[in-house]
Amino acid sequence: MDDHNTSEPLSESVEMYLLRIALLQEDDKPVPISTLAEELAVSPVSANQMCRKLADRGVVTYEPYRGVTLTLQGEAVALRVLRKRRLWEVFLAEKLGMEPHLAEEMACRFEHVTPDLLAERLAGYLGNPALSPQGEPIPASVGSAVRRPRMALMQIPAGHCGQVVSIGGDETTRTFLRMQGISIGVILRTLATASDGSMLLHAATGQIALAAELVQLIEVTRVRPPEPGDSPVEPAEPDDLSS
Structure with missing residues (x-):
């Protein structure tokens, strides 16, 4: 896959990077590459290479020695993935009785293979919940904040x-x-x-x-x-x- 072509589907690895950046980013400050690498359990060299590719695709802004921030396009992708994860968390916890931490772990496997249409059907089935079982906000289908301070x-x-x-x-x-x-x-x-x-x-x-x-x-x-x-x-x- 040509990582410079933003029209092609994003891989699971790319989605994970964008989602992790979204969760780490605060007040639009760059997320250090070292922090991102630690969170994703990859080497700083690998994280640096991926972030440069993401910048080429227009989903992050890369600043040498400072880190990365999401572009509007990258934020939209991250919020879409996060919405799917947290909807699955609600389903697994409320409908199947799973413990919240186990529901989150399982939902991480579903988020990358869930079509948008299925996510919206799931949201409707669940009554369009606003919070995950662990109290985290579920982004709206048109995008919203990743988290709110407690x-x-x-x-x-x-x-x-x-x-x-x-x-x-x-x-x-x-x-x-x-x-x-x-x-x-x-x-x-x-x-x-x-x-x-x-x-x-x-x-x-x-x-x-x-x-x-x-x-x-x-x-x-x-x-x-x-x-x-x-x-x-x-x-x-x-x-x-x-x-």
């Missing part, structure tokens, strides 16, 4: 929202939180935070008062508040938490 729920100020991406603790604790309306993918709005770390939250199921030890188990990503026209949720006074 933060502790307690860092979300009053009046702002976060989408749950991780819940710690044992199964009993997670079951209790689910019964309260808190699970992966749920959007929570902070109403108030008390001095002891307990929080008053709003979810689709209503208001939730959460003790500090439970708050500490939850990680979220910042999301936009509801659009104008939605039912407003006013921040509460911290004293409301003690009632």
Whole structure:
């Protein structure tokens, strides 16, 4: 295959490079070749040669002694592959009951052989999920961010929202939180935070008062508040938490 011809299908190896660059790239800063080589378990020489080929194909920008960044074309490829991986993760975990880490490992084998049409059928079958079983965002079919920074729920100020991406603790604790309306993918709005770390939250199921030890188990990503026209949720006074 002529690596200079961008019209030809990309190999699995090329897709893996682009996907790994996308996952490593932060704030459009170049990913060092040495870091990329370590992540892919190849020699720096091999990684350097491949990155030059990718630059020739127009999917990365190669900067000697600095590293590589994805072009818009390269980012589109990476997001398409990542979407397929995370959709398969959801299917394997939710429909077949596989543990999330095993589902991710298996999904990596499917992502390169899944046609776009099948991926969209799979997304529809799953109800167009927004997050993988491990709380990572699933890129939209037209492209979106590869990842969003996580933060502790307690860092979300009053009046702002976060989408749950991780819940710690044992199964009993997670079951209790689910019964309260808190699970992966749920959007929570902070109403108030008390001095002891307990929080008053709003979810689709209503208001939730959460003790500090439970708050500490939850990680979220910042999301936009509801659009104008939605039912407003006013921040509460911290004293409301003690009632």
